[in-house]
Amino acid sequence: MNSLPVPKQSTSPIQNSEVETFLSTEAWLLDTWQLDKWLGMFDPQARYQVPSTDGHHLNSVESLYLVDDDYRQLCFRVKRFDLPQGHAEQPHSITQRLVTNVLVHSEQNGVIDVTAGFSIFRSRHGVQSQYVGRYEHRLIRVDGELKFLNRKSLLVMPGLGVAGTVSIIV
């Protein structure tokens, strides 16, 4: 998204506050583990993507991502959180997300490109670790409601380090 146009708030019919509310709602649903409701924020054509920490600019076919879910895989990812043998998140991590720096970059034909900064504090087995990064999402409006068409999370970290996995949604 390096080539994104400079944000033009004044000519964009979508209000920044609507995107902020959308992203804050998402963070709330994830932190409170209401993942079925969270899935409802996705269009069935959507992908959830996390590029490798050293490959932010690469596409998902020609490089190795950490996560590159289509909707079917994403549905299983959500289901796995509640399977007793989904060991990596049994018991669930405790998380608090901070989402800031929300910008609307463009809105064309109902497709809205937004970015935001995030940090996720995650506690697991008595240890806290942190994910820091930037969202580069593509949203669409379906029947008046915003939905994810591409939910892309760039981890701005030298590697996952002690966080170890991306077993939570980042």
Next chain:
Amino acid sequence: MNPDSNQLIFDQPDDHQYLVNKRTFTDEELFEAEYSQIYDKLWLYVGHETEIPKPGDFVTRTIARRPLLLVRGSDGHVQVYLNTCTHNGSLVCREPAGNRDFFPCAYHGWVFDRDGELKEVPGESAFGPQFSKSANGLPTPPSQASYQGFVFISFAERGDLPDYLAGAKEYLDILSASSTDGMKVMPGTHIYGTSANWKMLPVNVIDGNHFLPTHVTYLQYLQERGSEMKHPIRDFHESVLGNGHTVFEYEAPWGRPQGKPDASWSDEVNAQVEARREELIERLGPELGDRIARKNRNLVIFPNLIINDIMGVTIRLAEPVSAGYMDVTAWQIAPTDDPPELAQVRNEQFLTFLGPGGFATPDDIEGMEASQRGFATYREVPWANYSKGIAAEIAGGLTNPGESDFMTRAFFNAWQGYLGITNFSELP
């Protein structure tokens, strides 16, 4: 006979017992002995030649605590250097990867070229007439060699990489023959830490015992997406390959973009996978071609290199940091000629099982980290039990996958052999 809790390993086949002392996963003095006897002496994997295809391409890497620089030189040859200036010791390259003709040291301005030669020394005359640039090129590790594009170094003087790889060579040959145009390491690297002793990573791969309890949810994923799940793991063999290396080769329920179709893939993708299988059989003969296409291979090259040619193909490397923590780096190696629709399926196959965001690897990590935390009880509960299959071995019977720990025992026997001690009391 009762085990002495200072022993590293308690090996009593007559009692059907093979026990490894949990302290071997937690003791920092033993960890230092592992460095001096294993990591400072054996052949260690650094990277793959396809990561740096053009002259001047480079990557930097930390291997056994040393900063290394891999560069493809002007003549196309891949050379590993110790990433340290011959003047005052600073890193000469502070970037993870790129392409450079020159590596200028930022600190005092000495400049090395992509062939490791020292080209510029500010104030050179002040070093006197005996100073020679040609004697101050970038230093190299004592030993370096490649096999099928896999670059190894050793911090000891040795010239025996093929002998060291022993039976593992066959599996590197097989992997390299998987595609007519060869295999290449893809960009995008999984970099993560695991709060567990480094030995747990190879042992996790060797150990077929954990598959079902740990990875039930992955099998559920396959079932739900429509993969053919009638047959469990079958047509397998497990081999000890010498020098601590092992392999587990088997057919599994999942498809392989390398040459085994899957009921959940589109007809177009399966036609391409079938074509790949036919090409392998035509080029390599029915036996080897079918074996490469259909079977999975979990290869461990002692001490810390794992190459899993399974639903995806991954190269994974453990860098021991302390007794209870390792850095892990993992790459995907794939055919250079995959068309995009096949590459997409190949990546899905890889990512749904493998890596820190997969439906399986995070569960392995959870298992390793939970073991490491449990091992803090080593004083009260000293022994990890790797005795499965000894009774059957003595009786001469065959075991099914997951019913014998004989490869884990081979790993620890080799490990103890390299360490050169059998008891904690022998530590310096």
